[in-house]
Amino acid sequence: xxxxxxxxxxxxxxxxxxxxxxxxQVDISLTRKDQAGDLTVMVFPMLRHIKGNPAAIGTQIGExxxxxxxHVADFNVVQGFLNLHIEPAAYISAFNEILxxxxxxxxxxxxSQPGVMxxxxxxxxxxxxxxxxxRNNLLGYAVAQIVQATGRKVNKTQVINDRGIHxxxxxxxxxxxxxxxxxxxxxxxxxxxxxNYYVKFDQEYKKEIAALIGEGKTEEEAxxxxxxxxxxxxxLLKWEQGDPAVVALWEKMNAWVYEGFDVTYKNLGVDFDSxxxxxxxxxxxxxxxxxxxxxxxxxxxxxxxxWIDLTEDGLDRKIVLRSDGTAVYMTQDIGTAIQRVKDFDxxxxxxxxxxxxxxxxxxxxxxxxxLGFDWADHLFHLSYGMVELPSGKMKSREGTVVxxxxxxxxxxxxxxxxxxxxxxxxxxxxTEKEQLYNMIGLGALKYFMLKVDPKKSMLxxxxxxxxxxxxxGPFIQYTHARIKSILKKSGFDAASKNVPTDLALTDxxxxxxxxxQLFPDTIASAAxxxxxxxxxxxxxxxxxxxxxxxxxxxxxxxEENADLKQFRLLLCYKTADVIxxxxxxxxxxxxxxx
RNA sequence: GGCCUCGUGGCGCAACUGAAUAGCGCACUGGAUUUCGGCUCCAGCGGUUACAGGUUUGAAUCCUGUCGGGGUCACCA
Numbered sequence: 001x002x003x004x005x006x007x008x009x010x011x012x013x014x015x016x017x018x019x020x021x022x023x024x025q026v027d028i029s030l031t032r033k034d035q036a037g038d039l040t041v042m043v044f045p046m047l048r049h050i051k052g053n054p055a056a057i058g059t060q061i062g063e064x065x066x067x068x069x070x071h072v073a074d075f076n077v078v079q080g081f082l083n084l085h086i087e088p089a090a091y092i093s094a095f096n097e098i099l100x101x102x103x104x105x106x107x108x109x110x111x112s113q114p115g116v117m118x119x120x121x122x123x124x125x126x127x128x129x130x131x132x133x134x135r136n137n138l139l140g141y142a143v144a145q146i147v148q149a150t151g152r153k154v155n156k157t158q159v160i161n162d163r164g165i166h167x168x169x170x171x172x173x174x175x176x177x178x179x180x181x182x183x184x185x186x187x188x189x190x191x192x193x194x195x196n197y198y199v200k201f202d203q204e205y206k207k208e209i210a211a212l213i214g215e216g217k218t219e220e221e222a223x224x225x226x227x228x229x230x231x232x233x234x235x236l237l238k239w240e241q242g243d244p245a246v247v248a249l250w251e252k253m254n255a256w257v258y259e260g261f262d263v264t265y266k267n268l269g270v271d272f273d274s275x276x277x278x279x280x281x282x283x284x285x286x287x288x289x290x291x292x293x294x295x296x297x298x299x300x301x302x303x304x305x306x307w308i309d310l311t312e313d314g315l316d317r318k319i320v321l322r323s324d325g326t327a328v329y330m331t332q333d334i335g336t337a338i339q340r341v342k343d344f345d346x347x348x349x350x351x352x353x354x355x356x357x358x359x360x361x362x363x364x365x366x367x368x369x370x371l372g373f374d375w376a377d378h379l380f381h382l383s384y385g386m387v388e389l390p391s392g393k394m395k396s397r398e399g400t401v402v403x404x405x406x407x408x409x410x411x412x413x414x415x416x417x418x419x420x421x422x423x424x425x426x427x428x429x430x431t432e433k434e435q436l437y438n439m440i441g442l443g444a445l446k447y448f449m450l451k452v453d454p455k456k457s458m459l460x461x462x463x464x465x466x467x468x469x470x471x472x473g474p475f476i477q478y479t480h481a482r483i484k485s486i487l488k489k490s491g492f493d494a495a496s497k498n499v500p501t502d503l504a505l506t507d508x509x510x511x512x513x514x515x516x517q518l519f520p521d522t523i524a525s526a527a528x529x530x531x532x533x534x535x536x537x538x539x540x541x542x543x544x545x546x547x548x549x550x551x552x553x554x555x556x557x558x559e560e561n562a563d564l565k566q567f568r569l570l571l572c573y574k575t576a577d578v579i580x581x582x583x584x585x586x587x588x589x590x591x592x593x594x
Numbered sequence: 595g596g597c598c599u600c601g602u603g604g605c606g607c608a609a610c611u612g613a614a615u616a617g618c619g620c621a622c623u624g625g626a627u628u629u630c631g632g633c634u635c636c637a638g639c640g641g642u643u644a645c646a647g648g649u650u651u652g653a654a655u656c657c658u659g660u661c662g663g664g665g666u667c668a669c670c671a
Contacts, residue, residue: 518610547633
């Protein structure tokens, strides 16, 4: 149990004894650096339960804590802040506990409890993944890892939008202009090839529109009447009717896309435990509509369309079934959610989807709740903002798409330049070097994207992200590599893992222990908030604290006090370990040397 | 226009969800180390938290309004 938790319990007990009040919770935070003390008990929030002067209450609690708790060496009270001075020995024993844990910070999975499904990526199959997908994938994957680290089962999934007019457009253009090209014959990744034909379709479509306008039609008419579009719509109908030729083409081209996606996912370092194909799920949810009508949640209009009226909840009236009886997006999502709970042992779901769909998910979750599903309270829309580049905005419909593969390639290439110039790469063969460049380039990309609060739109600056200094992935990786180097040079032996509690430590030693101690709480909080940024910021803080220690402490390798030397090496060892684990949660690898 | 969301030093981001003098990185200025790794560390400069009210012992955070950016308002997905 962490020091904080122990002191929370102790404080509650004291308050109960001396003020006869049961506090629901006690806030204990790290003492600000400019104040004396280690941990601070917040007295202000107690004023709601205890009447009196905050300083006096603080003093009374402080005196009791000092008298009864061996960890508390002393205290001071400033206004409503009770600053506790903790015995160094308490930190040393905390550190000993940390050392004893193999997977410090990570809880083993409790298979008996229902899990969480985390959906991310969910691409369309008509074009390659782009910068927006990268943020989506990194966020979804990291959240999945973080939630899993708290001991919950996690199922990573994606909904593949494999049907619809968009893929028919690619299919049609390929059929017409493709000359039977294949990924094998062109050497192109399958998703790129199919994406090219999507672009080709659009070009032809625009030509036809221009021609029709030339014939005197309005733009609106032209857009609806362009022959190539009509043909694509025809193709979609045929697909829905199961036309063998169309289905075969559809299967062939989608297969190309999946091969391409697999490569991108592999390079990004993400994976999935299950897949949902929209071609299988797009009809789901219709049966629930009747159920909703019976329950009075939905209402039927005279034309046969079915709606839900959410005006009382401050939202709109939303359609859930068309007048021709076919499903809409919402119907499908309702059905898919229900299906997932049937398919897997889960009672919570996270949807990683851009913030342009905030409204959709608000409605979806509300409908599911009104339909009475008990798991509907545990749905979360991991909503994220757009990624912009220094040069301007990035969005697929504006044409200037940054391709995910190319982005990763560029990051690796930049990392290669920097590392070749200033890296320590002795003893690495060519393959290992390439792996390292890849690790650094991707680490830069991932860290930069994940350190930002998901819901905010962000600016991705590739150059800044690969900087070896500052708040970047490579800086963290570098620190890890350096620690490993120190351990190697020192002949460190991890077998002796017990630090004598009477060892005299400096503030810098203690500061690193304090930082290490925060790791489990950080993971818990990141999981509760579905926020990888908390983990990212934590690693950075830890790394800074370590560097400060490293700089201010005499050379460890030459330390003559054997106990102190071993302690400091253990501190290095465990710091490296936590950096690695924390980065792992973010999908970032850390090198042994760089 | 309605609804949602964001607005923090020149730039990029924090602030444990209401607490102390709003932190950090880049950039800029000085300094320390420069044989544990080229790095790193220490210090300085720089903010009326878009603006105006309000609630509170206490507000970047909650409420109201204004301004500005983004999103969304399909029997598309």
